[in-house]
Amino acid sequence: MLTWLTFLPLIGVFLLLAVPGRNVRALRAVATAVTAATLLVGLALLARFQPAAPGYQFVERLSWIPAAQITYYLGVDGISLPMVLLTVLLGFLACLASFGITTRVKEYFIFYLLLLTGMLGTFLALDLFLFYVFWEIVLVPMYFLIGIWGGPRKEYAAIKFFLYTLAGSVFMLLAILALYLHAAPHTFAIPELAAVGRSLPLGLQQLLFLGFFLAFAIKVPVFPFHTWLPDAHVEAPTPISVLLAGVLLKMGGYGLFRIAFPLLPAAAQTLAGPLAVLAVINILYGALVAMAQTDFKKLVAYSSVSHMGFVLLGASAMTQTGFNGAMLQMVSHGLLTGGMFLLVGVLYDRTHTRDLAAFGGLSARVPVYSGLLMVFSLGSLGLPGLSGFVAEFLSLLGAFPAHRLATGLSVLGIVLTAGYILLMLQRVLLGPLNPRWQTLPEINRLELATLVPLLLLTVAIGVWPAMVLDLQAPALASLLRQIIGPLG
């Protein structure tokens, strides 16, 4: 089942190859059908998943390269399932949002589906070698997707993304190999390596942790490794920004929970303090920079830096509550920022500008759009009743006992967020209507279809967070036991 889920998009790639490039409708139909199918498989997975059962489920394990004990090893648990569901959902919605792509459509969808396989594989792989392969596979289609269909500075943004991410991942590769070589018998399997990692001396654990952390920190992104993000997010076409913010950033956070923490627990515990400091910097710095933006999309991009700081903060807590908050924040941020990028795209398609000063008074002209923007913005701001609030609250609550000062400072971040979000809403929706937009058309049905599911989920999680928490809590509890031992 997991193999199907992972490689359905790849099958789609081969289908697309058979469709002539000029038949845009057929290309879109194939891509939509394939992403819809992966979404359905993802939902079927959710239906058959048993949250209370310990360990990995739907495990598939085959020997791949026996000479080096490399296995094809997939499995899902409460930590990866929300990520997988987020990926298939955003993968489907962003595919609908891709209908605006009109040049080189065939290549676009080929790279798009390839990207989807890479992302799903990253979340499902339980063999570090396989994980790394999928992790890297994500890079290549993303390079092309930004570089071919991006904005004016697309080439710069694409290569910057590629080099930054690769620079992080080669050190992860060295760390992976070091773990592999320390295992007797050699293995790349994550469950087996957990026993190997914890037995290593603290200094080596910390060194390896840094190797992994560099790769994950660049993906999250953690200050000061964040500079690729504004370029990539701003230059990428709308659906790709959605996937970048919604899924790719989560690969970093997921990596911490799946690999760095359980495999190197002593290092994780000793480095929790610095992690909290970085989290605070992310939250405050991201919010402050977002406040200074005049470009709508850049504002959303920097808000991601700030919001991902809460993931880091929750992770640094080393408590069940903090972990729950961090994981929930990843889901929530995926939904909210995905929605925000879609909304920016909707506006940009109509006005061809993202300059916040150029808007104003849109709420009278396009009420439905304005309503949606309002809800998603307030969700980012952390309004109770929407998913962002629960997630950030849990992160703060979990982190408070361990890092009081850091938590206190992070709360300031919420105030700053309220500042830039309200400022943005004011500049876009309120005030006198700029006469240029007298005839601005309202959001259309297709765009609505991409946004409504995200909206409903945000509200649902905000009102009843247990629907996600119940999925992930048992897995996070066992992760915590792995890190701090049964007594802690």
Added chain:
Amino acid sequence: MTLLHDTAAALPELLLATTALLLIVTARLWRHPRPAAAAAAGGVVAAAWALLAQPAGGAALFDGMLVRTPWIALLQVGILGVLLLVILMTLGTTTLREDLPEFFGLLLLSGAGLLLVTGAQSLLMVYVGLELVSLTSYLLTGFLRREAVSAEAGLKYFLVGTLATAMLLYGVSWVYGAAGTLDLSALAAALADGTHLNHSLLVVGALLVLAGLAFKVGLVPFHAWAPDAYEGAPTAVAAFVSAGPKLAGFALLVRVLGLAFRGLTPIWAAPLEVVAILTMTLGNVAALRQTNVKRLLAYSSIAQAGYIVIGVVAAGPAGAFAVTYYALVYVLMNLAAFCCVIAVANATGREDLGAYAGLAQTHPVLAAGFALALLSLAGIPPLAGFLAKVWIFAAALQSDRVLLAVVAAVNSVIAVFYYALLLKQMYLSPPPPTGAHADSPWPLRLALGASLAGVVLLGLWPTPLLTAILAALPTP
């Protein structure tokens, strides 16, 4: 009896040499390129058959001149594969039509030399084989004798190469003076024993031999010939020079350093580590500024050789294993890249970066092929080049050479920059208004398809090659 037996055992080399000589002798009577290519390919296939049909023994032939262990046979099969691909690439070059029978003759003669070098058991045989390879390579490089660049490239290659071979021969004489033998196994035994040799003389000899070999595989500081030679030579020859001699050269490095001079490891390992770091870094950094794709690939080959040397430095089974896998895969991906250079030159007559603009739109299949070759060279999974890098990194870590592993890791990021430069030209830049689709001749497409199939399959399903290497490893 022994002579007869040894001659039969040397059948692959003899078949190659005989075909080569026949081609050159009959060249005046028979000028058609296709039959000549068919005859050359036939010679190579026959040699491969003779090689594979032999029982894998490890006995020395011709009074300890040659040996054919399973590991050597494996690399020799690789060399024959290179010859076959280069023959196809030559046929696929639309501008290379003159004097092809002589061309193929020289190529096969060079191939025979490569087989001899790879299987050399005595340093004297190393020298003789290398001379055969070198002289024919110089001629092939300068083959377009009416073009000044080609002639200049051939001359440069010749002058620098002669110096290197002279150094090698000089080193061989020191080694003989110090140990009284040139046999690789006897040298190892003498070093282990340590009583009947002059140690300091041997060190000088060993380092001189190392320098000569470093030239053959293009290691810094003996790399300067490569970019000029690649740029001026017919592209198929550049491909051959970047593949065949390197394969044989690395086989020699493993056997001479890891086998004969194993006792001197503390002496050669440190300088070779420095050489590896310099080679990777200089190759990659210089490649960043190239605008001619052949020069770019030349510097990329230098950097790739630097990665492979890490395996030689790491030594031991893990090192030898990594060298073997990387060298074989490197050959495939580099030949695939050169196939694409030929195809673009066929269509546009140009070799500069600008000629690749918009290739993804005018020649989508070719662009995808080149992209795969480049991504494999860059070490992106799931292609074979990635696995090769993994083995090299693992070998470095396993021998506790963390610095080497880190430098190699940083270098593989730098390298992505210029490989991505080509990707950018092909996929991101718009095609020129005059750009039209032009099909390449079938031999070229076959060569590209075959080498790319290798790159993809060895990445996804490397087990057959891994098993073969592991089975052959105990006797390098």
